[in-house]
Amino acid sequence: MTGICEGRVAIVTGAGRGLGREHALELARQGAKVVVNDLGTSLGGDGASRGPGAEVVEIIRANGGEAFSNGADIADFAQAEALIAEAVETFGRLDILVNNAGFVRDRMLVNAEESEWDAVIRVHLKGHFAPLRHAAAYWRSEAKNGRMPVARVINTSSGAGLQGSVGQAAYAAAKGGIASLTLVAAGELARYGVTVNAIAPSARTRMTEGAFAEKMAAPADGFDRMDPANVSPLVAWLASPGSHAVTGRVIEIEGGRICVEEGWRHGPARDAGRRWRAEEVGDVLAELIAESVSPEPIYGA
Template sequence: MVGLLEGRVAIVTGAGRGIGRAHALELARHGARVVVNDFGVSLAGEGTGESPAEQVVAEIREAGGEAVANGADVADFAQAEAMVQQAIETFGGLDVLVNNAGFVRDRMLVNTSEEEWDAVVRVHLKGHFAPLRHAGAYWRAESKAGRERAARVVNTSSGAGLQGSVGQATYSAAKAGIAGLTLVAAQEMGRYGVTVNAIAPVARTRMTEGAFDTSAMALPEDNSPIVAWLASAESADVTGRVIEIDGGTVTLETGWRHGPARDLGRRWEAAEVGPALRELITEAPDPEPVYGA
């Protein structure tokens, strides 16, 4: 075991397979004690009856690490709270939350059902909010009691949420929401010693296989060293950032920024808007292309 995360306690959601599994193994390799969460669902979010979290826990223990399994539905508010409590009661505290759980139900926008929209937004966006809400309350209480922890949150956005992706309107909207949540949480929780960042991972997983050619894509574990560093005490000066990871390439996303502006000094007339807006568009950089466009 490497000591970057020695003595730290981490929760990784959706850690039974793919990227989440790689994160859990990497954090444990660096000395973290890990709560391995996985609800045990199919790619479309349906229950499978499997317990992949137990398998990951076994791998960690075989390598000499410490881990426990958790089967919470992270978008269930009470279950998310119990998951946070499990970490505290089992390992004596909580230092790291890696929000990773999610699934896809890809459809073109006009073919998307209400049920599909609700399910994807629920697991991704509420599934980030609920664990973060309860972990944040714990860290706030610790800070106010004079026991401030060097707490770290790593959320999981996506290029689909940052640039958009044809056929993934629901997933893109949820992942964009996670990026926005990351920015706000970083500002609100910094006073308690908590940093909040997000990654936009690229990897060959169940989500990407079958959707397009993944033969040249990075492996899930290629993302995890960045997560391990962000989870460490060393990363205290990095917060409110979204970081895309594609194999050996790390890109700091700049997100929405104020661009060219015109101040008319009074209320705009509708007929004045078109010419002014077109001038601003010529002055601004072209937007990143939408995936699949």
């Protein structure tokens, strides 16, 4: 297999199904050697199975590519470290980390259980941090030893984390955290030859079939905008050496539409040159809010 990622080594987490599966297959089509990480849990994060990941590996190998499966729990710090080490030991290097794994336990805020919150934050937010932290340590070591990486990290945020989503407090908080983590990592890792970006995909997966049922209908024009495979070419390009000038970005993609998100940035301001009096604040904020851009409505509002 040849392509824009020829000879590169990639880890894709949550690669047994949905978006992760398509990312792994596309990276392999583009010439990458792929570590297919998948714990094989249910939609709610229960159980485990090596079957989905092994199936993806079989497809890649049948098409002439190189891959192996890994069943690490990427939110477990030690298992995430072992995942990075196994990739390097097996393929001799690591160039690409695609953080994709996750599940949902949607609940209105007033009904949310502590265990549900903890589980979602763990798999999404810590599940991004742990592999990223260990991959970053590897790339820093490479750079310090005179082997400057051309490394790429692609994280997975969501419109729920950027604009908010009713009934998804934990998921939205985790995905918003991933967007912020992306900015920090991009700033810190540039010196080691690493770019860090995030995608905010909209596609048909186990996590979205219930939330966006109206989008899942058969397309009248024949273009299935919700096919998860639509997202993966963007991931492959971000994983390639040619994306060196793009870092610290969050990019939304749905079907054939790509949108660069514009996140928090300084807007209108007033400086009194002294401490504000409490009775003054209301009028000042009213003026500033009138001058600012209104937030987009949250999903489901």
